Amino acid sequence: MSVSRPTIHDVASRAGMSKSLVSLALSGSPKVSDKSRAKIERAAEELGYRRNAAARSLAVRRSQTIGILVLDLHNPVFAEIVDVVQRTVRERGFSTMLVSGGNDPAREQTELETLLQFQVEGLILISHRLPEHTLARIATEVPCVTVTRDDVAVAGMDRVSNDDVAGAGLAVDHLVELGHKKIVHLSGGANPVSQARAAGYESAMRAHGLESQISIVPGGLTDAAGFAAATTALSQQPTALFVANDFAAMGAIAAIEEAGLHVPDDVSVIGYDGITLGALRNINLTSIAQPLVALGEKAAERLLQRIESPLAPAQHDKMRSRLLTRGTTGPARS
Amino acid sequence: MSVSRPTIHDVASRAGMSKSLVSLALSGSPKVSDKSRAKIERAAEELGYRRNAAARSLAVRRSQTIGILVLDLHNPVFAEIVDVVQRTVRERGFSTMLVSGGNDPAREQTELETLLQFQVEGLILISHRLPEHTLARIATEVPCVTVTRDDVAVAGMDRVSNDDVAGAGLAVDHLVELGHKKIVHLSGGANPVSQARAAGYESAMRAHGLESQISIVPGGLTDAAGFAAATTALSQQPTALFVANDFAAMGAIAAIEEAGLHVPDDVSVIGYDGITLGALRNINLTSIAQPLVALGEKAAERLLQRIESPLAPAQHDKMRSRLLTRGTTGPARS
DNA sequence: GTGAAAGCGCTAACAC
């Protein structure tokens, strides 16, 4: 634990040059002779010198850092998006500060505050819970894009999300194609994402001339909740279930099997999100896959653009999800 | 997008006082009169003032930030630990910078470098892949604790991990208690964690007077790999499988069922890690649960201690894992 | 209690 790290000044005196030359050399300026550069690099190496990001950020008045706020680290959907965003902005020379709201709106606010104190140059909000006025305020302070939540539009803030309405339509179309008519939707209820999916379901059902039947999954889109909701829904004798997300869909499958029925022979099940986990052979869940990589890349790209031109009009990208046919859907029994 | 944020100087002149007074007031010093404090707070509020963390960190020569490096964001085990660590250090006034190595050793190194440039005051390395000499170097620069990897001991670096050897023993004991004798271990192979689990398995088998049979899961501890390994292992006609982690265990279950056998009636399966997912009713995996919360809290605590006294001797905490009896293990058939 | 002044480590004009 060196009591104090070497500074640019130490490097300069060891190399026998001035601070500014060292600074130039270290940032790869062409106006440094090769000889000096070599000397400086050697001195830096020997001293174990490392740039102080705080000092640098203060001097250049840019942090070269963007902040990422994620609703909760445990959701594999978010993890994937974060990963892509980090990779993408890094290529453009930005560091990232990643914080998790821990599924707690209050913590989300304080974490956000921390990010801003660090003078992040941009913000990526992944499935946050921030109220509209907070969002609006932040957007005036710093370039900002929300991912996975597109229900609230505030000036100057880009949104990128998957098209939940179209995605839900894909699910219904798939089931209808398999001959299903009695398709019940297990919805996540009041949150914006679930509502969009429910809306997509309804409009697709209508388009096919079928009757919608929505059953709310109480208590969040977990497998336990999906289990409970499916148990109830089974009394309506559906031949297929379209469930608002994959975790709940897994719970629904368990409920169906526990009721002595088979998936997909008796009841087909399709989820939403396309989590990797669904590919587990003993689950093999048919699902609507979100374009996670595309989502992350687009979000990063939009943010980078907005950092360059902060006043550009807000964009809204809706990326297409796609059907992932696996083993839990099959022909309707007649 | 305000072109430039208000500084302490702006607050001072709006409140009609000096910069230093504002600084004192903002950090809650008692040597500021209530009247002045109120004025200052109002001015700050009105201006939308926010401390510049870089400037502060430069002035106080402390970043009040710790860095967390995680092997990969997707593993739910790591996500949980990260969450706990973040919560814990936050309570002690530290911010966190979280970076993911993205399962790529090279990226791990550069991310680490970034962390250090930000002058983090401590580092939590969760299941990293850093070579020993890098580890040793870092440990001399900054307080450091590794979580989930305890195979390499370097001076001044604390380690906290679950006791894989004991945990594997728990799994074997459980199976033996159920009457199993022919217990095959599906191991992750060359990585340190897998080796500890294999060692624990072997010693427990020996203690019970049983013969060890280890089958390596090639290609990482994924469900697909587990499936393949189990398929092979079945030719040995085991009555139980102890698999090195939960994902691989799920693959193993699929293999068993695909072979026309039943879990747990024909073959019992027990995994390791106790991931939340294993609780899914249609998986219901018996497992050895790592004490994730305890791991995270202990790691944070150790780091905080070490930040206070950097020269203290390195600690090594092995936390106990516990048996999570669910549905995939049952009595051995006779 | 309050203000002036120095300095944290770095960069960016600007001279030479």
Add this chain to the structure above:
DNA sequence: GTGTTAGCGCTTTCAC
């Protein structure tokens, strides 16, 4: 090409 200088926004003596 290289050195000098003046800050970036903040904290922290030290006088008053």
